[in-house]
Amino acid sequence: MTVSEAFWKIHTDLPRQAPGSDNTTQHLLQLAGNPTGKALDIGCGQGRASLLLAQRGLTVIATDTFQPFLDELQGAAVAAGLREIITTRNISMDALDYPDESFDVLWAEGSAYILGWERAIDSWKRLLKYGGVLVATECCWLTDKPSNEARQFWAEGYPTMLSAKAAVDVAAKNGYGIIATYTLPASDWFDEYYGPMKEKHAGLAIDADDSMEQAITSGRKEIELYEKYGDEYGYVGFVLKKN
Numbered sequence: 001m002t003v004s005e006a007f008w009k010i011h012t013d014l015p016r017q018a019p020g021s022d023n024t025t026q027h028l029l030q031l032a033g034n035p036t037g038k039a040l041d042i043g044c045g046q047g048r049a050s051l052l053l054a055q056r057g058l059t060v061i062a063t064d065t066f067q068p069f070l071d072e073l074q075g076a077a078v079a080a081g082l083r084e085i086i087t088t089r090n091i092s093m094d095a096l097d098y099p100d101e102s103f104d105v106l107w108a109e110g111s112a113y114i115l116g117w118e119r120a121i122d123s124w125k126r127l128l129k130y131g132g133v134l135v136a137t138e139c140c141w142l143t144d145k146p147s148n149e150a151r152q153f154w155a156e157g158y159p160t161m162l163s164a165k166a167a168v169d170v171a172a173k174n175g176y177g178i179i180a181t182y183t184l185p186a187s188d189w190f191d192e193y194y195g196p197m198k199e200k201h202a203g204l205a206i207d208a209d210d211s212m213e214q215a216i217t218s219g220r221k222e223i224e225l226y227e228k229y230g231d232e233y234g235y236v237g238f239v240l241k242k243n
């Protein structure tokens with residue numbers, strides 16, 4: 001097993017792939033004015049947000065590049081009676097080939113970092129109708145003076161991570177109006193993400209090979225860092241309007 005395979009083994013049956021919660025998704029929807037129409041979920045993971053958006057009346061295309069997540073979402077959509085409302089598609093977020101102004105809503109929980117904040121929101125903008133909303137959650141600095149340990153960790157993990165204020169400035173510079181920002185509570189990190197991940201670590205540590213040990217050590221380090229410095233960085237939800 002490679003370290004990357006070990007990483008996926010830890011992550012595949014977690015409830016979600018980034019900090020978040022149904023409460024936060026609902027809150028962000030409300031801040032966005034409970035939009036209707038067509039939504040594109042970008043980097044949807046197992047699609048917890050997609051399911052909620054569909055339940056709230058949006059037609060959803062859910063996209064990711066990890067097919068097992070899309071298969072899981074498809075099963076969940078059928079079970080929830082949303083088969084006609086959620087379509088899944090295996091396509092990369094840097095190759096979204098929909099015509100300009102196809103969507104009323106772009107939704108990206110914990111996935112913009114894959115392209116980097118500016119490239120993501122800039123390249124996705126053409127997909128949005130004028131007046132449409134982009135809702136994205138992104139890991140940001142919450143302080144101007146992070147501790148050395150936190151700074152060093154993120155210098156490796158996400159070197160271009162911005163402060164929440166800088167992320168807003170980048171959005172404004174790229175032609176978005178800022179409707180709202182919302183810092184996700186610590187419970188969004190633990191209840192459905194780090195908590196289940198800790199249990200997974202404990203189970204998989206029992207007969208871990210070298211790669212699995214490496215993946216577990218790295219996951220534990222990340223969790224410990226948040227436990228120590230969770231007031232210095234966090235996930236922030238950005239509710240942006242295409243002007």
Ligand SMILES: C[S@@+](CC[C@H](N)C(=O)[O-])C[C@H]1O[C@@H](n2cnc3c(N)ncnc32)[C@H](O)[C@@H]1O
Nearest residue numbers: 016017018043044045064065066092093109110
């Ligand atoms: C941190 S997870 C967030 C998933 C989900 N939105 C959530 O909140 O649970 C990032 C997701 O992006 C997907 N991903 C990675 N690279 C991608 C790419 N180039 N295009 C689309 N999705 C990608 C991963 O498979 C993963 O599901």
